[in-house]
Amino acid sequence: MKITQYLFTFIIICSVTLVNAQTISKNSFWGVKGGLNVSQFKVDNYSRMEDNGDYPIDFSPKPGFYVGAFFKFKINDIFLGSTEVIYSNRNMDQEAIVTITPNNGATPSTTLQTSINQQLLTFPVLINYGITNSIHLEVGPQLGFVLSSDSFIPNSTSTVMNNSYDTFELSGVFGLSYDLLDNLSLEGRFGYGFLQREEGFSNVYQLGIAHKL
Numbered sequence: 001m002k003i004t005q006y007l008f009t010f011i012i013i014c015s016v017t018l019v020n021a022q023t024i025s026k027n028s029f030w031g032v033k034g035g036l037n038v039s040q041f042k043v044d045n046y047s048r049m050e051d052n053g054d055y056p057i058d059f060s061p062k063p064g065f066y067v068g069a070f071f072k073f074k075i076n077d078i079f080l081g082s083t084e085v086i087y088s089n090r091n092m093d094q095e096a097i098v099t100i101t102p103n104n105g106a107t108p109s110t111t112l113q114t115s116i117n118q119q120l121l122t123f124p125v126l127i128n129y130g131i132t133n134s135i136h137l138e139v140g141p142q143l144g145f146v147l148s149s150d151s152f153i154p155n156s157t158s159t160v161m162n163n164s165y166d167t168f169e170l171s172g173v174f175g176l177s178y179d180l181l182d183n184l185s186l187e188g189r190f191g192y193g194f195l196q197r198e199e200g201f202s203n204v205y206q207l208g209i210a211h212k213l
Contacts, residue, residue: 027074035208144169
């Protein structure tokens, strides 16, 4: 099963990372981070099919937030390794043009709008390359689990549905960080989902601050 293979690969990566971290613990440090994220699903000609019609769906990004902790360790004078645990709140708007064909042959349609709120726990494992003493390039895989996914009607407190979508997410992460101070840095990242969930492939942009403890 593909998910099992992904999990096994991720566990191996984490194990190797932890072993390396133990051998260079004197050059390692912990920290916390947080900031803004903007998420969107990339959908190519996607429509949800039901028994009574065709539902073309469009997703619009909305801001959310993330908070978490990280562990970084020095590999050599140029490279750093890092493992992270991030809690992420992601939001987006969903618009579906619903077309229903009744028995008389007419094709009425209407537009349904809902807002989606998702809570995820993600685990990035990254390599950091020092472009300069203060600018670093970050790249690596990220494993994610959807803790909850709810849909709401705008301007209403009612929950449309508690979605039971695919809860596993595997992404590739690319980013840059800039050291503002010795213990404070500005980070920008882009995450691209490799696995298609029911809605499509997830794209996430993040901008935040990391504080070294």
